Amino acid sequence: MQYFDIYIDSTKGIYTYSDKNDEFEIGDNVIVPFRNIKKTGFIIRKSLKENFDFKVLNISSKVKNSLKLSEEQIKLIEWINDYYLASYDSIIKAMIPKNVKIKYNNIYCINFEKNNLLIENSTNEIIKHIISLATISYSTAKTKFKKKIIDSLVEKEFLSLEDNNIQVKIEKFFELKEENKDVFEYLYKKTFIKKKN
Structure with a gap:
């Protein structure tokens, strides 16, 4: 089992989720349970913690036919977040063009x-x-x-x-x-x- 910190669409921070079957990677666009609904987000980094003071939910699945953030994009997101104190939401929205709509069936x-x-x-x-x-x-x-x-x-x-x-x-x-x-x-x-x- 591994743990990931995930940016969830239209939120400011990142949230920790588990990957019970070791099937996900950094940069994957995934679906996660968030406040009783399913939301999408990007895996930003592996969490080194293994003990948490809260219940860690499991990642549901990958978003099919979706973008995957490259290692360079993840590094850039982390650097901008650290250097400019910008939110993950604003960085990722600026990085992915608005007109790119991913439809899948x-x-x-x-x-x-x-x-x-x-x-x-x-x-x-x-x-x-x-x-x-x-x-x-x-x-x-x-x-x-x-x-x-x-x-x-x-x-x-x-x-x-x-x-x-x-x-x-x-x-x-x-x-x-x-x-x-x-x-x-x-x-x-x-x-x-x-x-x-």
């Missing part, structure tokens, strides 16, 4: 390593919804891929054709990858669900 998708569970739970409403996202019209399928390919996959029961729509067959979805990787990847990507943060 969580993407939920089917885990085909658990294909047996997927088939067993094929009547689950969530799984049915995700699989239904991989539905395209027959005319679109013929445009994206050759008619002969689509018809062959329907005939071999990798796909089904109902009401002029092409759907994947859940029990053969993973096998479709071996049969036709392009069709599989196209339909698989349609099942991704993005959660914007």
